[in-house]
Amino acid sequence: MTLLNAIVQGIFLGAFYAVLACGLSIMFGVMRIINLAHGDLAVLGAYLTFVIVERAGVSAFVAFAIALPVMLVLGYLLQVTILGRSLKAGLLTPLLATFGLSIVIQNLLLIAFSPDVRSLGGSAGAFTTASWQLTSEFSISALGMLVLVVAVIVFGALQLFLSYTPAGWIMRATAEDPEAAELVGIDSKAVYARATAIAVAIASVGGLFLAIRSVFEPTSGPTQLIFAFEAVVIGGMGSLWGTLVGGIALGLAQTLGAQLHPQFSVLAGHLLFLAVLLARFGGGRLTLRVAR
């Protein structure tokens, strides 16, 4: 039963990683860049929600509904100011620029909110601690179920967007070949800005779950980035549904690792990631594979 519990917990944890990784996967798929500030943007979303909860006294989910459009706009602005510029300057520049941005966000959060550890668990309602007791030893947590359902909705909605809406077709066309897309009149800059806006908004969903599931602090970002990137790589870079699978594989590795020894949790995830990289010999397939 402990093993079954661990597997279910691993799937829930993995769904959380998949949500966190989704934006990273989108940005890599569309622009071929990895945003090293991705984790910090997720944490920024959590802080924004936290502020609204404190000021307005509303539940975390209501506060997040207000924070989400702000994060969308922030993502859009991020693309038109920093990322757009860095894209033109070669392979390493986006990494360098977003690494600098990551340090800036972390330390601004540190200035604004002190290094204290926060959580949104208390303001998300009683159901965060609720669970369905199936047998005496086995139960399913309501929050875990919610994260899994949201993960499937997020990935499903993205799939529908990319497959059935003109904006989605344009995004896929730009991802395949930006120059050819420009030739038929697509403004790739606008597409990139939209993709980043969506990516940052989904990152903040991840930030919300981080804040409700456990605790967060100004320096939580880099760890979230590593887990998100691991999920993307394990699932296959550029594959959207692969990221969901990769997230769940990472979550399972961590909870099963913790079964051996509490300190093996994160280590097991890292080792799975390195093993996948080794198996692919790094080159890998770097094309955006979106199921039609």
Place this chain on the structure above:
Amino acid sequence: MKVQRWTRTSKLFTGATGAVAVALAVVPLIFGPDIVQKLTNLLILVLLAAMWNALAGYGGLLSVGQQAFIGIGAYGTVFFAGMGFSPYLAMLLATVLAGAVSVPMSLFALRLRAAQFAIGMWVIAEVISILVRLDNNLGAGTGISLFQMNQFAPNFRQAYTFWMALGFTVLFLAAMFFLLRSPLGASLQAIRDDEDAARSLGVRVASRKRLLFVLAGFGCGAAGVLVVANTLFIEPGSVFSVQWSAYMIFMVLVGGLGTFEGPILGAILLFAIQTTFTQGGPWYLVGLGATAALFALVLPRGLWGAIEERFGLRLMPVGYRVVSPEKKSEASA
């Protein structure tokens, strides 16, 4: 038309650099332990910047995980000293260990590209950090001190450590200097300028990158060795911190990516900033991050790259310049 390597300026400056190195050697005889310790820190920064630049500037390898080698060097020193080796011998052994570890690691890491390499190295550093935390003999998560150093009087200890730092820095900078001037160096600079073009001209890109990776492994290991000798206490949280990568990126980007002189300039700048804002604190890090990002976007070859371009100035002769009879123009090799 002739091709020129040395100029008056570069002769003067290379001579002056040698003179500075010699002059630095007498620092511990003149100044107190406080200044000696600070200058040791400066030398560590120079060494780290030069090594990160070797990777990113010449190999196109952006690593966010060089703290892995800093940690191996630092913990290796504690480990060998614990086995009964004299602390300074332990420092040499730990440097060799870090370099040796980088060889098998390169087989794996160099297959990765761009972000995969950057974050892959970061994860490797995290894994090593977790393994150290699991080992009680290395102080687990709480840290460990290099108490064997206490057999030396503080003044002598500081002086020895400083000389060791000076020796390592000169050694690795000289290695870079002669490497870049050798026929191999021409291929490295070609990779820096355009990797695909270099490959199509027959440059063995993979083996060149391996050389840089191992050199940086040795160099960052040496820096880690010096960190523990200078502070006498280490903990996994700080020695494996990604902050080291942040410092290296700042120094190299501001100083000048892919130039020989730039990282040294960047290290001096960071040292000056650290000495001025002794409290450190978040605003100082906001400034560092923002400056690094700005340089990446606006001035990708840093201050030194801009100076070189503007004035055609080259202080260390690691390239060639073409001098036409009528008009002095220059081109980098």
